[in-house]
Amino acid sequence: MVSKxxxxxxxxxxxxxHRTKLGLFVVEGKKGIEELLESNFELHFLYTTQDIFNAPREKKHLISEVELKKISSLVTPQIGLAVFRIPVENEIKLKGLVMALDGVRDPGNLGTIIRLCDWFGVETLVCSLDTVDCYNSKVVQATMGSIARVDVHYLDLALFLEENNSHFKVGTFMEGENIFVTNMPKAAIVVLGNEAHGISNNIEKLIEKKINIPQFSNVKNTESLNVATATAVLLSEIRRKENY
Structure with missing residues (x-):
């Protein structure tokens, strides 16, 4: 039974x-819960309609589907809901390729970008302070468990770029160099901007190399690529250049 x-x-x-005050966040669905149970994230408690999760018995509670609907934020609840503790941020790992986000606001975009970082072996994602919270339930849901393997840091992005001397600063712009023909340094911080406005002016001043994904159609009014889609193309091309 779930208490009031x-x-x-x-x-x-x-x-x-409330997530910040309590240091807790919600994970829903079998895949996400299993991934975090196998990680270093600390389980606070788990409610499930099926006893299928490898979790401490004292933190696991079997409930009905009706009860799960009362606590779920999903239209169609998925087997279980778990609450985990938000970990204390570790020191930023500046190793190889680092991705950075400047004001990305859409939870689905951030969740997909975290998932892409996991797929393409990017360990570190740095975010401006106005980027959507990675522990937002919609973000967590979109990561499909990848949040357990990607270090996400929130910071003053301009100050971080200004003080960093180990990595080349690369940014995505409409007038940038074609990603398919330009050379990319292995130690790079690749910045992607806000869905509507792109990279902000104060961050643009710190960029050392501008890149873009060329448009191959001749239709002038075609919308620019979604930031998560752009991330997928960029990471795929960067990794291809490194390995072939």
Whole structure:
């Protein structure tokens, strides 16, 4: 059974201020829960309609589908809901390729980008302070468990780029060099900007190399690529150049 206090706690975690205050976040669905149970994330408690998760018995509670609907933020709840502790941020690993986001606001975009970083072996993702919270439930859902393997850091992005001397700063711009023909340094920080406005002016001043994904159609009013789609193309091409 889910108590009223637990329902209140779980629903409060939809808001960032409560996630920050309590140091907790929600994960829903079999895949995401299993991935985090196998990681270094600490389980706070787990509610599930099926006893299929390898979790401590004292933190695991079997409930009905009706009860799961009361605490789930999904239209169609998926087997279970778990609450994990937000880990303390570790020191930033500046090794090889690092991705950076400047004001990305859409939860689905951030979740997909985290998943792409995991797929393409990018260990570190740095985000401006106005980028959507990676522990937003929609972001977590979109990562499909990849949040367990990618270090996400929130910081003053301009200051971070300004103080960093170990990596070449690369940014995505409409007037940049064609990614398919330009050379990319192995130790690089690749910055992607806001969905509507791109990279902000104060960050642009710190960029040492501008790149772009060329448009092959002749239709002038075609919308630019979604930031998550652009990330997929960039990472695929960068890794291809490194390995072939």
């Amino acid at each position: 206090s637990q329902i209140k706690l779980i629903t409060s975690l939809e808001q960032k201020k």
